[in-house]
Amino acid sequence: METYRVFYIETKDKLFGYLMRLTGDYQLSSDILQESFTRMLSSYGTGEQNKALLFRIARNALMDSRRKGKQTRDVEDYDLKDDKDPEKEMMVRESYQRVIKAMGHLEELERDILSMSVSSDFSYREIANIVGISEANVRVKIHRARARLKDILKRGGKNDV
Amino acid sequence: MYDMVSLFIDDELTLDLKHDFVENIHNDQEFYLETIDFIDQEKLLRGDVVDRVPDTGYVEQSFKNRFFRSVMRPLAYGLAGAATMVLVVWMSWVNHAQIPAHMNRFVIYRPDVTKVEIAGSFTGWERIPLTSLGQSGYWEVTLEVPTGVHRYTYILEGETPFADPTILAVESDDFGGINSILTTES
Numbered sequence: 539m540e541t542y543r544v545f546y547i548e549t550k551d552k553l554f555g556y557l558m559r560l561t562g563d564y565q566l567s568s569d570i571l572q573e574s575f576t577r578m579l580s581s582y583g584t585g586e587q588n589k590a591l592l593f594r595i596a597r598n599a600l601m602d603s604r605r606k607g608k609q610t611r612d613v614e615d616y617d618l619k620d621d622k623d624p625e626k627e628m629m630v631r632e633s634y635q636r637v638i639k640a641m642g643h644l645e646e647l648e649r650d651i652l653s654m655s656v657s658s659d660f661s662y663r664e665i666a667n668i669v670g671i672s673e674a675n676v677r678v679k680i681h682r683a684r685a686r687l688k689d690i691l692k693r694g695g696k697n698d699v
Numbered sequence: 700m701y702d703m704v705s706l707f708i709d710d711e712l713t714l715d716l717k718h719d720f721v722e723n724i725h726n727d728q729e730f731y732l733e734t735i736d737f738i739d740q741e742k743l744l745r746g747d748v749v750d751r752v753p754d755t756g757y758v759e760q761s762f763k764n765r766f767f768r769s770v771m772r773p774l775a776y777g778l779a780g781a782a783t784m785v786l787v788v789w790m791s792w793v794n795h796a797q798i799p800a801h802m803n804r805f806v807i808y809r810p811d812v813t814k815v816e817i818a819g820s821f822t823g824w825e826r827i828p829l830t831s832l833g834q835s836g837y838w839e840v841t842l843e844v845p846t847g848v849h850r851y852t853y854i855l856e857g858e859t860p861f862a863d864p865t866i867l868a869v870e871s872d873d874f875g876g877i878n879s880i881l882t883t884e885s
Contacts, residue, residue: 551752638748677711
């Protein structure tokens with residue numbers, strides 16, 4: 539149990555960073571963070587400490603949550619395009635708010651891959667395995683996402699994107 | 700050629716590509732400037748997104764939390780709304796180095812009340828008053844918290860329980876209230 543605690547401490551910040559960059563939503567990211575560790579523990583026990591597996595579980599949990607959210611909740615709760623919600627912005631560092639807003643304009647898979655790349659130390663091959671696309675595709679999408687982000691940030695200037 | 704910049708940033712260049720990359724930097728001023736821009740953007744991108752990552756207390760309360768999730772979730776959203784008004788700072792994380800590991804500083808921002816207390820398993824559920832920090836609206840108290848898992852709540856005006864909005868791990872108590880769950884490490 540103690541070594542799992544170490545795994546938890548070492549990985550939770552990275553996973554949370556990924557979820558925040560991907561969703562921009564503090565509450566949702568917190569829920570998925572907790573759900574991911576809980577799912578991993580209940581399915582694999584404390585012996586399994588594979589970070590790639592954890593990220594895969596988190597992506598699935600997020601997909602489940604969005605699917606469920608669509609059925610039971612109004613769109614506004616989990617609407618990723620909604621970048622004007624002050625409650626969501628509140629928890630994001632002031633210096634990062636511009637980046638989160640800009641990332642909201644990326645295509646979903648590009649945002650996912652870029653978020654994963656910058657939040658973890660996964661190689662392109664590992665990311666390809668987690669996401670289920672080819673390594674070459676990861677390479678293309680990561681750079682496209684960075685280039686788009688650069689354009690968006692440049693166009694948006696200091697105040698608004 | 701430009702996706703070499705990403706390969707460079709992500710440590711994915713082979714030795715041959717490293718050679719080409721350095722050649723490009725050397726020969727192409729525009730490529731050089733572009734690369735610098737991407738690196739600066741990357742520093743921004745990899746910066747901290749939030750001030751504090753929540754401790755979800757994944758093991759200790761995961762099952763209870765699942766059970767209460769349907770009840771808790773609407774409340775959590777309500778709390779998030781209240782939090783735009785009520786900003787609570789969990790200073791123990793910030794000042795970790797200055798306070799011994801077993802001391803926790805509880806800080807809450809409630810300029811709209813005249814009395815704040817805290818009660819929890821670490822106080823034997825005795826109410827301990829928080830001290831108002833001048834006119835700032837902040838209330839604070841530093842308490843000894845033994846290593847382990849603890850439940851607690853704030854009490855406003857001597858009667859209204861108020862769960863700590865920065866602690867996402869919560870559970871219902873037997874009296875219809877909500878307790879925050881705090882896990883401390885040695």
